[in-house]
Amino acid sequence: MANETVPVSIPDNLAAKAREKGWPLDLVQQALAAGAQPAQIIQYMDQGVTADQARQFLAAQAGGGKELSEEIRAKAEASAWPIELVQAAVNMGAAEGDLMRFMEMGVTAEQARQFMAQGGQAQLDLSWMNVPTEWNTRARPTKHGLTLDAINIGKYGEVPDVWEHQTEMPRGAFPIPGVEGMGYSIYQKQEVWSDACAPLYEESIQRRWRPATDVPWTTIEPLDDDLERGACQVMTYLSEKAQLEADVLGRWEPEISYGYHEVKLYLATVIFEGARAVEVFRKRALSNGGGLGIQSPGWSHRSVIDARNFSEMATVQMVLQDSLTLAEYQFGEMYAHNAAEKFIFTRAMQDKARHLAYGVSHLKYVLLRRDDRREEMQRYLDKGETALLMDDRKDHATRPAWAIYFGGGTANIGEGLRVYNQMRRRFIEQYLARLKWATLDRGERLLPGLRAFIDSE
């Protein structure tokens, strides 16, 4: 390749692309003179190679190649790669880091020579190797291992307030034009974000459990028929609720754009944990001579499914509804009739507390950034609480079933109802405490039907 400018004609489409991408025409001429094909140059431009990068590349070619570092010289000697071969590869555009990696992988000099003889990048298009993403990223494992937070470094850790891409391009990758949109609808960070997402995801993965083999199923012994019926109705209800949460989140998952992958990953674990809860409560119902009970009226289900935006869903499902579910798991653990049920409720409690941690911290994130959404969130909770109270009125099975479970049978159902009211009181107290942490004062807005549980004692 010569240093002097050779007059080479530039095809019209290439000239137009060069103007669009800010490549001077003399640079394009230089590239053509060096043997590059017009289509290849257009491809480089579309991949985001800048004029400066191209100029540097051509200058390196013209000067007989970059000087090799001491590191690659030593590595080449150790790997029995002749230095001329390494220099030739670098002149063809290979990065030193890649070549050293090939050496470490055991690629022999002969293999490299054959690859280059085939034309190297001339036949295999390796232009993607010049992608201008952030390179030399070296995430290090922490005490928790190589976590999502640990790899969120440099540009890869920058989470934009608004995500501009409609495709599945990973955050930090380089976009290419022409890719079809994936139909996401959520592009704003405040609509889905919580700083707790990444650690909650890791916690969920680390604290996973397996119903089939971890639960001490053999500790379950026959219960009196009325108690078994109560237990099975409770399990039916809890299994149904868990399925709803998994279904609802499954619908929202594809709405969230890829810029917020920490949220998508965490919600994937919530969906999985919903599935696990469906599984484990169903298994308990079908493991001790009983069966499933009747379904729920489903008023609360609709309040979640009908949510029109993500924060509405998250607030109603993962703050209001999950506060109730966590209280149910707490009392389920306390009144468990065997070690298997104790185990199930303890582990389900851990999962549910994580769901709440996301819901509450997301709500706080929204409210601290969008004060104008406070009343909106209050209204979602108005609706959610109303539906919950409607379930209380229409559901003739769940309350007595819990009372039988707590009381140990129908003979002691009065005591069971007292415990049931305690459970609801605890739910409301913890629900209000969590909202307060999220900076939402629900004290005056709490619906009277729910307030009755905390005013009664």
Add this chain to the structure above:
Amino acid sequence: MPTFPSVEWFNAIKDLVNSDPAFRQLGTVDSVVGVKVGNKVYELTFEAFECTNVREATENALRDMDFWLEQPYDKWQEMLQNIKRNGAADLQHTLNTIDLNMPDGFARSHDGYRRDAFYRFNQSIQDFFNASAKIDTQFAEPAAVA
């Protein structure tokens, strides 16, 4: 024989769980947990897969902890004796059951969000106390913690 409550006693439990693969298998625990026994306060720090630190603390330090466990001294004794007798807490003496049985709660916090760490890491904290079944505990005279 370590005396409950003392840094020595908590360190003995810490060493037991940190060398127990089953504790690690429960998953990561990231929480600063207080234990209040009478006028004594202890701070247990859990990080990743282990209990990393135990120290005696003050009442003021409770504010900076995720939550703390507090019950009358005789109830602490009952809980630990139950664990010793059964090898682990029986159905009536789990941390959650004790929590629900106490009007002011066993797990307390100044923070409605951080208190939920009690539930998120419940089995790990339970296993921490369950490990006390493996040591012989001497209980301090009530006057020493009053």
